[in-house]
Each structure stands twice: as C-alpha cells, then as structure tokens.
Amino acid sequence: MCTKHHCLIVPPHILEALAKQGNLACKRTLNDTQRIMQSRYRALNELLYRTYTETGGERSVYDCKNQYGQRLSLVRKEGGKQVPDRVVNAAYNASGFVRDYFRDTFQLNSMDDRGMPVISNVHYGVKYNNAYWDGDEMTYGDGDGEQFSNFAEAMDVVAHELTHGVTQFLANLEYQGQSGALNEHFSDVFATIIKQKHLNQSPSEADWLIGDTVVSKNFPGKAIRSLKDPGTANDYDVQPAHMDHYYTGSSDNQGVHINSGIPNRAFYLTAMAIGMEDVAKIWFESLRTLWRTASFPDMVEVALGVSERLSAGGSIQKNARDAVESSFNAVGLTPLTV
Numbered sequence: 001m002c003t004k005h006h007c008l009i010v011p012p013h014i015l016e017a018l019a020k021q022g023n024l025a026c027k028r029t030l031n032d033t034q035r036i037m038q039s040r041y042r043a044l045n046e047l048l049y050r051t052y053t054e055t056g057g058e059r060s061v062y063d064c065k066n067q068y069g070q071r072l073s074l075v076r077k078e079g080g081k082q083v084p085d086r087v088v089n090a091a092y093n094a095s096g097f098v099r100d101y102f103r104d105t106f107q108l109n110s111m112d113d114r115g116m117p118v119i120s121n122v123h124y125g126v127k128y129n130n131a132y133w134d135g136d137e138m139t140y141g142d143g144d145g146e147q148f149s150n151f152a153e154a155m156d157v158v159a160h161e162l163t164h165g166v167t168q169f170l171a172n173l174e175y176q177g178q179s180g181a182l183n184e185h186f187s188d189v190f191a192t193i194i195k196q197k198h199l200n201q202s203p204s205e206a207d208w209l210i211g212d213t214v215v216s217k218n219f220p221g222k223a224i225r226s227l228k229d230p231g232t233a234n235d236y237d238v239q240p241a242h243m244d245h246y247y248t249g250s251s252d253n254q255g256v257h258i259n260s261g262i263p264n265r266a267f268y269l270t271a272m273a274i275g276m277e278d279v280a281k282i283w284f285e286s287l288r289t290l291w292r293t294a295s296f297p298d299m300v301e302v303a304l305g306v307s308e309r310l311s312a313g314g315s316i317q318k319n320a321r322d323a324v325e326s327s328f329n330a331v332g333l334t335p336l337t338v
C-alpha cells in the first residue's frame, strides 16, 4: 500500500532534474509532497480500520481553490450537472470512466470492491506539477504551464492513479523495490488499457505513452513514460527495457518508477501478440493473485499460471501462455521454478 509514499504520476527523479535547472514550480511540488506525505499517515490508518457503508463508488469532485488543502469545496457530486469549470468536469468524467471500466470488465465495485467513494481534488496548490493517489482520494495540480499542464484532464493520469487504489486493495504491493515497481507497472498497464479503450484504438494504433497530454511546451520530451520503448519518453527517462539494465540504486524507493519499464515492455509485447482483451484479463487476474512482497519472477510465475487457467477454461485464447512466456523472456525474465 502507498502508506509511506505517494503514488505520483511524475516521478521524483524527473521533478528533481527540472528543479536542479531552476524550475521553481517543480521545487515547490517536491517540497509540498514531503509535507503531505507526513500529514496523511493518520488518514490512512483510519482507512484500514473503518467500517464501510456500501455504496456504488459515488464520485465527488472538490475544488482546492489553489490552496494546499484537500476537500475544501465540494463542486460536483455523483449525478450532478456539468459545472462551468472544465477541469472539474474532466476529473468527474475520467474518474467515472475508470470506475466503470473496472466494474463492467471485472465486476469490481469501486477501487476496494466495496463501493468506496471516488473522491477527486482539483486545482491543488499553485502551479502544482503532479497528481497523486494517497490512499483514499485523488489530487491533481494545474501544472505550471511550462513543463506540465493540468493533470485532471488526462485519462491515462486519472487511470494510473486510480489503479493505485485498486492495487492497494487487491494485492497491497509494497511500494519499494520489485514489488513497488510492480505496483507502478500495474498502474501504467491499466492506464494504457483504459486510454486505448477511451480513444477506441487497437494496440497497433496506440502510442503506448503515459502522460503525453500533460507535458507542456518546455518539457524535454514527448511524455512521462513509454511502455513500448521504455527509456525514450524524455531526456530524463532512465527506464530500462530489459533485466540487463536493471537499476540497483536506492533512489525512487529503489527504482519503482524506473524498473517498472521492464514488465511494462513485457506487457506491451504480450498485448501485441494476443490483443488487449485477453491480456487485460491475465493482468487483472494476476493482480488479484499477487501479494505484498511479490518480485518480478513471482509476477512471471503468476501470469503464466493465470493464463494457463484462463485458457483451459476457454475465457482467453489457447496460445496466451506461450505469448506471456516469450514476452517475459524477451525482457530477461523467467519464473522462479525454471
């Protein structure tokens, strides 16, 4: 669970690189992240022990009015009419699209499968260059207009962040090392699936980028990450695409946003081989099966077992297991039992 660290769409190593070049908005964003991280501990503990009122994942969108506080002013509730602020409507629509995808495809009742409310905060802070899920709600900055633009208007950003919520409740993948990179990986996977669905694109038509619509005119690249070609999305993109280039340093919680490039590329290869519908079933069922400290080889083993089981039951195509195996092999990954 992301109890100690926010699940941020823009990873710290990119914000740090921009801050070092004198970007004050990135510096402020980094500093503020630290402050919120500390203040959210109590809320997260309460979340773990709360008693639930079953709902259907009703949406609420709050306007932070460019202050550094959440749930300041409720501006749109589930079923409420459009409001003049297009960012509010964008957060409302995108969070509904993501919630409905998980419900319609996997019968998941909101992120926790118990109907937890889907809460979004927009216009957070001043020129805030990030978006994050912090355990029980979403928060989006407006961006500084130089490096980043508004985050709530990007379907892949919204889907990435809400999937952190799904992961938190299904697998609770610990946010460091390989389990943390898997946590990031699943968010990029479902961000991509949902983005392609929203744009009505096939895997071969899609750009496979994350955050291409939130990078702004001065950002040195076309997106935050690429699942197709990890390491090529921008000048600071250090994601490896193969285990040969695995990051072993301590930054970024031992590379959660860095080493996720390796399974991301395996997912891309599998999707190209068997199509998005079947690959989505395999990855979702794998997420259901994984556990807090799961490693990359655990993921391979689980995905192989799941694809065998699903194809034996006739819900996905017969060659799925072989496609999963050769895709992981192509990035240097094998199951533990080989």
Ligand SMILES: [Zn+2]
Pocket: 007, 008, 009, 160, 164, 184, 187
């Ligand atoms: Zn993330």
